[in-house]
Amino acid sequence: MTTEIKTENGAFTDDVKTDVNTSAETVNSDTVDTMEQVKKVTAQVVDKLGDLDKYFGEFFQEYKRPLIALGLFFGLFLSIKLTLAVLEAINDVPVLAPLFELIGLLYSGWFVYRYLLKASNRSELASEMNALKDQVLGRASQL
Numbered sequence: 001m002t003t004e005i006k007t008e009n010g011a012f013t014d015d016v017k018t019d020v021n022t023s024a025e026t027v028n029s030d031t032v033d034t035m036e037q038v039k040k041v042t043a044q045v046v047d048k049l050g051d052l053d054k055y056f057g058e059f060f061q062e063y064k065r066p067l068i069a070l071g072l073f074f075g076l077f078l079s080i081k082l083t084l085a086v087l088e089a090i091n092d093v094p095v096l097a098p099l100f101e102l103i104g105l106l107y108s109g110w111f112v113y114r115y116l117l118k119a120s121n122r123s124e125l126a127s128e129m130n131a132l133k134d135q136v137l138g139r140a141s142q143l
Helices: 020-050 052-062 064-092 096-116 119-137
Strands: 002-006 011-015
Touching: 020 052, 052 064, 064 096, 096 119
Parallel strands: none
Antiparallel strands: 002 011
8 A cells, every 4th residue: 555645845655564464463373372371271170170089089088077967967858858748648638637547546545545544554654664765875764
């Protein structure tokens, strides 16, 4: 591209060349730099992911007891929810809910008749309860 500027002393010509190759080389060098950065970051990520099992092992060894307690609480929560869901499903069956109530009443009546009506049976129940308490606590009863 040539420009001519006329001045008082004469014409002044200046050849201005736009070099497309120079701008393309700049863009290519920027792309190469970016690709090198991407490769470095990718290598760092792959190194960290390669050591992931080591990190998890160290984490589990350090926090073993709290993680087990958390897992047990989560399992307890799930089992309670599952039990309640099953009981709710059973309660929705029209015949089963009154049947279970009848079974509960019959068992309560038998328990009262068997253990609570006579003094000798109450003392037998107390001795059985003390024996169970000793088994659970692992020591002799104070009574």
